[in-house]
Amino acid sequence: SQTIHQWPATLVQPVGSPLSLECTVEGTSNPNLYWYRQAAGRGLQLLFYSVGIGQISSEVPQNLSASRPQDRQFILSSKKLLLSDSGFYLCAWSVGGDEQYFGPGTRLTVT
């Protein structure tokens, strides 16, 4: 069966510090991968998606970036965090146009 892992579960970082969140998927090949952010009391905002290794589409201009170094690994990064980057970050996968399955999420607080 397929599983999706995200770490860390929670993170507190100072403004201006770098960020690296990792997501890995098991049990499937060539998935579509997604990064979402959910601010407190808000809906899910799609940040990046990837249909293959090295292929990244950015949905919202910001100071975040994403990379997909391996088929089942998706990384979200920032060189310098802003206060507004605080939120619940969710990684998801899908195969084709089917439903997306979400990882457990990382709760990021920028102080």
Next chain:
Amino acid sequence: GQNIDQPTEMTATEGAIVQINCTYQTSGFNGLFWYQQHAGEAPTFLSYNVLDGLEEKGRFSSFLSRSKGYSYLLLKELQMKDSASYLCAPLGGGKLIFGQGTELSVKP
């Protein structure tokens, strides 16, 4: 453009039936998903409609009318554990577009 509208909050009684409505405007529409999200947790998949009509899955049913840009999620025999946020998400241009969700509170 993309637009999704669903009520912000709803309250219902344990054992009752509740209907959560969603209207949407999405380019390249190719189906609509409903997700459930408990506080502090990731969303979990509930249902998917690609054709008009009703899809039933246990206590949960979902309806779609593509011509009206309208969907609803019907929850029967409500239980306390159904208290959660319910997210309407049309698939447009190969991407899911999430609404802000409906916060459902189930009271005893």
